Amino acid sequence: MASPANLRKWEQTLEHYAPIEKKLGTFDFCVAQPGLGSTSMEVKFISNLGEEYTWCISKALLSHHSGYFQRACQSNTFIEGQANKIVVPEFDPDVFKMFDDLSDHFRVRDSAKAWVLGDYLDAVEFKNFAIRHLYDLYIPPPGPGNRPKTGIDPEMVSYCCSKTASGSRLYRLVTAFLVQNWHRNNIVHYHRDNRQSWDQIWVGHRGIVSDMLFYTQEEMSTRFSYERNIVSFLEKSTDTDESAASANESD
Numbered sequence: 011m012a013s014p015a016n017l018r019k020w021e022q023t024l025e026h027y028a029p030i031e032k033k034l035g036t037f038d039f040c041v042a043q044p045g046l047g048s049t050s051m052e053v054k055f056i057s058n059l060g061e062e063y064t065w066c067i068s069k070a071l072l073s074h075h076s077g078y079f080q081r082a083c084q085s086n087t088f089i090e091g092q093a094n095k096i097v098v099p100e101f102d103p104d105v106f107k108m109f110d111d112l113s114d115h116f117r118v119r120d121s122a123k124a125w126v127l128g129d130y131l132d133a134v135e136f137k138n139f140a141i142r143h144l145y146d147l148y149i150p151p152p153g154p155g156n157r158p159k160t161g162i163d164p165e166m167v168s169y170c171c172s173k174t175a176s177g178s179r180l181y182r183l184v185t186a187f188l189v190q191n192w193h194r195n196n197i198v199h200y201h202r203d204n205r206q207s208w209d210q211i212w213v214g215h216r217g218i219v220s221d222m223l224f225y226t227q228e229e230m231s232t233r234f235s236y237e238r239n240i241v242s243f244l245e246k247s248t249d250t251d252e253s254a255a256s257a258n259e260s261d
Contacts, residue, residue, distance in 0.1 A: 051083060052095040055103040063103035075109070077132030101127055109136055121147075122166060125180045126173045134245045141179055141243045148187040149238060162187060163199040164207035171215040179243045185218055186237035189225040 051072055054064045072079035085091035098106070105123045109131065121140040128136035150156035162184070170184045191197045200208055212219050225236055237243075 050094065051079070051090075053079075053106070054095070054097045055101055055106050056097065056099045057102050058100055061103065063106075065106070075133050075135060077134075079131065098130075101130070109133065122170055122180065126169075129174065129178070129180075134247045137179075138244050138247065141183065142240065144180075144183055145240050145243060148183065149190075149240075152234075152238070157194075158187065158191065158197055161197045161199050162191075164204055164211055167218070168207070168211050168215075171211065171218055176215075176217040179245065181218075182237060183243055185221050185225075188218075188222055189233050189236050192222065192226055 050066050051069050052064060052066050053072070054062060056062050069079075069083045073083050079096075082088050082090045082096050090096040102123070105120065105127050108120060108124045109127060121143040125137050125140035125144070128134075128140060147159045148162075150158055167184055167188070170180050174180045188198060195201065225233060228236075
């Protein structure tokens with residue numbers, strides 16, 4: 011949940027800029043500021059399947075939540091900022107809709123994909139919202155009988171290992187979950203039918219194999235204490251309000 015300070019900061023950002031009209035469709039999302047023209051950015055996402063979806067979003071909102079967009083919106087250094095158009099390939103458009111949900115509702119759904127998108131966009135708050143949701147699902151409070159709210163399958167592990175660097179916060183969270191729950195086959199979904207999928211992880215991502223072998227040899231109490239502090243998975247947020255304002259004033 012966003013802190014009162016962050017929520018107030020968000021409110022102040024909205025107060026600083028012109029009122030915003032929103033139009034929601036099944037996939038398309040448009041945030042327009044009538045009469046202000048160059049204060050909006052056309053954002054096009056193209057999935058791996060070639061599907062294209064386009065949003066028209068206030069530069070103020072983009073810059074407030076994303077270092078990537080903050081840089082792209084600078085008309086004096088980036089051609090995207092001059093043309094007010096940017097193309098982001100190889101990400102599912104519906105995942106970007108979750109980034110918009112942060113701007114609009116402060117909520118995150120498919121959090122692993124959201125974290126990866128946030129990492130690409132250099133959007134620290136978005137990544138922290140995503141990792142908090144995953145932490146809530148995967149790391150239960152200490153105490154007898156407490157268990158994760160959901161299990162994990164090889165597809166999830168493979169996605170996180172493939173899309174993030176070894177040692178990233180998402181990678182570490184998944185590793186911690188596996189270390190703490192490897193003995194629970196109703197939580198770590200490892201069975202005869204998906205063994206080949208797990209084998210592909212062991213071959214393609216040797217780092218997680220090394221980490222698991224190292225930590226799973228420890229006593230159970232040590233395994234359960236591994237990486238349990240939410241703070242270790244969060245990144246320090248940067249204040250982009252002034253930079254966002256400067257970027258828009260330069261237009």
